[in-house]
Amino acid sequence: MGRYVGTSVKRVEDPRFIQGKGRYVANIQFPDMVYVAIKRSPEAHARITRIDTSAAAAMDGVVAVFTGQDFKDGGCGSLPCGWLVPDTKVPDRPIVVTDRVCHVGDSVAVVAARTPYIAADAVEAIEVDYEPLPTVVDARGAMDEGAPLVHAEIEDNVSYHWALGDQEACDKAFAEADEVVEVELVNQRLIPTAMEPRAAAAQWDAASEEMTVWTTSQNPHPIRLLLSAFTLGIPESKLRVISPDVGGGFGSKIFHYPEEVIVPWVAREVGRPARWVATRTESQMTDSQGRDHVTVAKLAMTSDGAFTGLDVETWANQGAYLSTFAPLIPTALYITLLSGNYKMPGVFGKVHGTLTNTVPVDAYRGAGRPEAAYLVERLVDLAATRLGRDPLDLRRQNAIPKEDFPYQTPVAFLYDSGDYDRLMTTAADRADYAGMRQAQAEARAEGKLRGVGVVCCIEASGPAPSAVAGSLGSAVGFWESGEVRVHPTGQVSVFTGSHAHGQGHETTLAQVVADELGVPIESVEVVHGDTGRVNFGMGTYGSRSACVGGSALVRSAEKVRAKVLRIGAHLLEAAEEDVVYDRDTGRVHVKGSPDSGKDFGELAFAAYTAHNLPEGMEPGLDFVSFYDPANFTFPASSHICEVEVCSDTWEVRILRYVAVDDVGKVINPMIVEGQLQGGIVQGVGQALTEIGAYSDDGQLLSGTLLEYAVPRADLLPGIEVDRIETPSPHNPLGVKGAGEMGTIAATPVVANAVLDALAPLGVTHIELPLTPERIWRAVQAAGNGA
C-alpha cells in the first residue's frame, strides 16, 4: 500500500470552489460576445405553419435571428444516436426544427443579441403559429392500436424490441414453480437536475479556422467527435472542446445536445464569440430525462424459497427522439441486471423501446440498473410476504455464494467478485436488524405504522470492454486514455480522458499516480476536460473513472517506472536486475544499498538532458496508455431503512438509514462515502418526492423546481455508511466504482420499508413517488381509510 491510496486526502479542487473561483461555462465572457437564446416549443406535438422573426430581428441590440432552415442550409447535420440495437428505428432529430415540434421544449428558432436580457425579449417577439397534432406520452400506451404516431414513418411508435435470457429455462421454472409472485409497476420518469444548468460558449478564429467550444459535458472528446463527424462539420483537428468545471451531471451531461451545435454555428456566422446558458426551466425541459418504464414481471420459486425463474416485459419510454445512448439503457444496462444478487436459473427479459411526445430519455444516475434493482427487490419482498419469510433471510438464502465467483448469470454478465452474505450480515449487524424488527413489533402494537426495508443490490459499472459494447450496439469504444508526463524537474502532469464534475478526480487520480511513482502528491497535477490538452478520452459516467481511467494511468505510470529504472541503472553503472525502484520514495538504488541511488527528479532531468542515456533510449519521460477493461466491475450493496408513516398526514419519516456497500478497493474513503451519501439521497428522492410528470397532451407538469421536488436537507435524519471490500480481480487497482450504488439501492429500500409499514393496512403496492397523497389513496383503496 502506498502513502495515499486508501486515505482520505482532502480534495485539491476545493479551494477554488469554496472561494467562488469555479470555472463554469456560464462564467465565460468575452468582449463583443453575443448572447444566444432559444425559442422553445410550448406544444408537445404540432405542425409549424408560420414563423415570423421580423419583429425580433428589428429590435435594438439583436444581432441575428435564425430558424431551423438556416441551420439546415448552413450545413448542420442532425443529431445522431450512438447506440443502435438490431433494427432500431431512429427518428430524424434536427438541431432546430423546421416544420414540426415533437416535445415541449423542442428548439424552434435562435436569437443572438448584445445582452442576455435583449435575447430573451427577442425570443418573446418571435411569432410562431402551431397547428396542434395528437399526442402520446405513455411508454406502453404508445404501442396501443390507433395511438397517435410521434413520427409518421415509425410504425406503432416502436423504436426497437430487444430480449435477452434463456426463455426455455424461464418457461420451465414457471411450469414447475410452487409459488409465483407477480407485479406490474411503473419506474417513474425523473429529471436529473444537476445544479448547474447546461451551457455552451464558442469562439471562432477566422484566420486559423479554429473553433473552440466550451460545453457543460461529462465527455468532451466524444462531443468533439460528434460535432466534427455529424453535426457541425469542423474537422477534429480544428475543433477544441473544453468542459471546464461542470456543476454536476448525473448522466444528463453525457449526451450531444442541439445547443452544442447552435452556439459555435452562431459564433462563426456572426463573427463574434457566443454564449448560451439554459434557464432552469429550459434545462428541465431539454436535458435528457431518466427511467420511465412500465413493467410486468413475475418471479417463480420453490415452496422452500429458492428462486427459480424471473420473467420480465418492459415498455421503456425513449421520448420524442433517440438521445445519444438512449437504447443502451433499457437493454444492455437493464435486462442484464435482472438476476440481481441471486442464483436464478431461468431469467428472461424483453423490452420495447417506444417513442412519445416527451423529452428524450437517456442515462440518469444508475441508468437501467436502478430500474432492475427496484423491480427485483420489490419482487423479492412480495415473495417473502407470500412465503411468510423474513425478507433478509430470504435474500440470504438466494444470494450467490462467495465461492461461486466469478459467477455467470443467465443474462450475459459474468460477475467478477462479491460476498453478498457478508454484505447483508454486516448491514444487519450495523443496523441491529433484529432490534429494528423488535421495535417495529412494539410500534405496531401501539398502532404506529412502522416499517423496515432491506435490499441487496447489484451494479455493473466501469463500462466497458469495447468489443462487448460494439457487439451490443455501441458506435464507440469504451476504453480510456491516461497520460503520465514527467517534466524535467520531476513535477508530474497527468492527463485523463475521464472528466470530473464533482467526483474529485483531481485528488483521487493524483493519489493513484503519486503512489505508483512514489512522489509527493503535491507534485502531481491532474488535467482533464480539454481536447486541446488531453489526447482522447471517453469521459465519465457508469462509475468508470477509477476502474477504467485510473487503470490507464497505472499502465502509464508502470511505463514511466520502467524507463526511470533503466536510466537509474545506467547512471549507477549497475545492471538493471541489480537496482530497484523504491515506490515509497521514487528513488532508484542498488539493491541492498538505499543510499547509493538517484532521486526521481534527478532521473527525470537526466531523461530530458539526454546527455547520458542507455544505448538506443529516446529522450523524454512521457507515456500514454489506452486501457480497455476486460470486464465490467460489479459493486454490490445492502441497505436497511427504518420508516414511520404518519397516519394523520400520511407523510413518510425516515428514522434510520444504514448503507453497507462493496465498491471494491477504495482510493479515498472520504470521497467514496460522499458519493454514496449523495447517491442515496437521489435514490430516496425517487422513492419519496420526485416525478417528471406529463399531462396527456404532453405538457411537462414539473418543469421548474417549484414542482419537481428535489430532496432537501431535512428529508433524511442522516445516513450511516459502512463498507466491505471485495477487490475487482481484473483491474490493477481492484476498484469497482462508487458513483451509482447508493442511488440504485436507495429507491427499493425506502419503497420496501414504506410498504412494510403499510402492510397491516393491506396495501401491497403504490407507484412511486410515495407522496402522502398516493399513500392516502392506496390506503383508501385498500379499505382502511381513517
Place this chain on the structure above:
Amino acid sequence: MRHRVCLTVNGKAEEFDVEPRLLLCHLLRAYVGLTGTNIGCDTSQCGSCTVLMDGKAVKSCTVLAVQADGSEVTTIEGLAGADGLHSVQQSFWDNHGLQCGFCTPGMIMTAVEILDRNPDASDADVRHGLEGNICRCTGYENIVKSIVAAGARQS
C-alpha cells in the same frame, strides 16, 4: 429608462446605470464581474445565488439591482478576510462539504447566516436552516457536518 445604483460590494463602492428589471445576481456576475455567485434556477428555489445583503442572506435572484441601492453586499469572493479562508469555507473543505461546487457559494453564505444567528446550531437546526438551498451531489450529509463543525469552532 435606466437607474443609478450605488452599492458596496465586498467593501468596494460600485456605481452602475441599470435597467429597473436587472436582478442583483446578474449585476454581480455581469457588471461587477464576480462570477462566484452561481445561478441554479429561475424560481428562487435553489439558493445557489445566496449573498449577504446588509448582513442578511438573500437570494440575489429575487432582489432587483435597484433594491440593492445603498446596501452592502458580500459575495463568496469577499467572505474571507486577508488571513485566508473564512471558518465556514475551511470547514466545508475539511469535511468534504462539496462535490461539484456549484451550490457551494450559496450554501456557505447561508451557513454564515445560520451560524450568525446560532453558533450552536445542531444537526437538525442546520437541516432546517438549509430549507432554501438545494444540493444535488452531497445528499447534504457533509454540508450539515461542515456547518455544525464550523459553529463549534466559532463558539
